[in-house]
Amino acid sequence: MAAPGISSQAFLRMLDQRTVRFGRNGNITADSFRKSFLEWEAVRFEVDKLCQEDHFNCPACSPDMLAVSVDGNRKHYRFKSAARSEEKAIFDGVFITNDDDVARFVDYVHTSTSHVSGRGVCGGQWSAAHETSQKSSGKTDEEGLELAVCRHGVLLRALNMFRGEIFAYPLYLQKQMACKPVTFFAMDVACKYWPYLQRVTEKCPELQDLLNMRPFLSVFHAKAHDFKCEVKWSGAY
Template sequence: MACQYECQKMTCEEPFSCPASTPKMLAVSVDGNRKQYRFRQSQRIDEPLFKGPFIMEDSAVTDFVDKVRTNVKCTPGKGTCGTSQWSADRETARRASRLDEEGLEMAVCRHGVLLKALNMFRGEIFAYLLFLETQFQATNVHFYCKDIACKYWPYLEKVAKTMPELRPLLSMQPFLLVMHAEAHSTKCEIVWSGRNLEGAGSTAGEEVEMVNSFLSRCAITTKYMTKSAHNDMLTVHAMGWNRRKQENLHVVLAKRYVKVIGHTIAMLEGETQKMKDTCEELGCPEDKVQQWTTHQATISLSRCPLSSYF
């Protein structure tokens, strides 16, 4: 597999790139996989066969995290949104004593193709998300999808104030995963959910969960491997996943197109007619309904300003 990868590099093939999303990428979904941990008991040091095509170099990630911590004072504690509380994504986290890598933070395009990943050493901290976002700065990504977008984006704005080189990242639009948004507060769902964002189309942002399910199968053996073998095994499986995705991409896109032309348009026409009938029954013009919808979104944003998420 390593020889095949070297041959692909000579022919300018990109195993970790989506043909349908290049060069302008609509959305990137990022999430952590805590099942991809590795025990400290493997002390042998070997050189990995793959250096950086999928899993980023640990030294580059560590330097970036240290730089962010030097410039920005982190806020400790768990994240909450409405009645929901989670212990994964936060600004700070302790390092586990018995583990070397605590998991894998991965970025996936909206077609399920793996793009980049990094080893987590302190849980799912925001600095890891920030590092991955910098890797897509040149690809014109429009939506940056995360299950805690309502917490991460204010953190990015805070970091960008003290690190001007990261301000271009604010041109991306935060996208709260459609299914995960159901666990957030109603106001948060109105403002951040991808279902309510213009231009998102049918993007759900949940594509990374499919990849997590696939790579988690490797965790039974990779947690006992050396660092280099752990890196190579996950890279090989990721390359195999991407190859199957790319070979079947034309079929998937054709099915999506047929679905949009048929089912979606028919459903849209039915809902539009239903809205017209309701407006006539209540004596309410359609432009009034649009004004009310915009007003409600404005109220939700004003009652839930970005500063309140800290």
């Protein structure tokens, strides 16, 4: 936990080396260590709940949050064939939002609005999100994670993506962040997402408050967008 770059196996090898150095015998069983560590984390989580500790809140941003950045990472996928436990998850809904809640919200937005499928393309070259997309028919179940972070890099909220990077996912996270006074909402395709949000709020007036945030485009995509505008202005496009 103190050094995220070190795997549990590397940590155990380091402990074994300490054991040899100080003249002790025996090795630590990896399975026993992992189970003990998870049980310790579960107990610590319950203690933090009693103490009303909020780990997914940035002290530097509280109570007014200048900016929230949302983006998807499709490398955090899970295969349909992966083994799963039938036990209720200890940390269910703590950081990664409940999948059923997200699915209901996505279905509500899609049934309330009638958008044409298409990718959000920025600068004529880089593409990110869809307006709508069907669930993948491949070997993966969760296709990745959509995450919201503050400008200090503190994790705030996340959800599992089942349909790629559709606009309804950052919309859900933005709705979750609306309980805090957020000034800027940053996205890599904010220039495409904000018109989508405006169209959604026409059909879903309860989401009108989300328009109080200001859209913010990242430097990389803003430069690409400006470059395309300059090329168009010069007549070369």
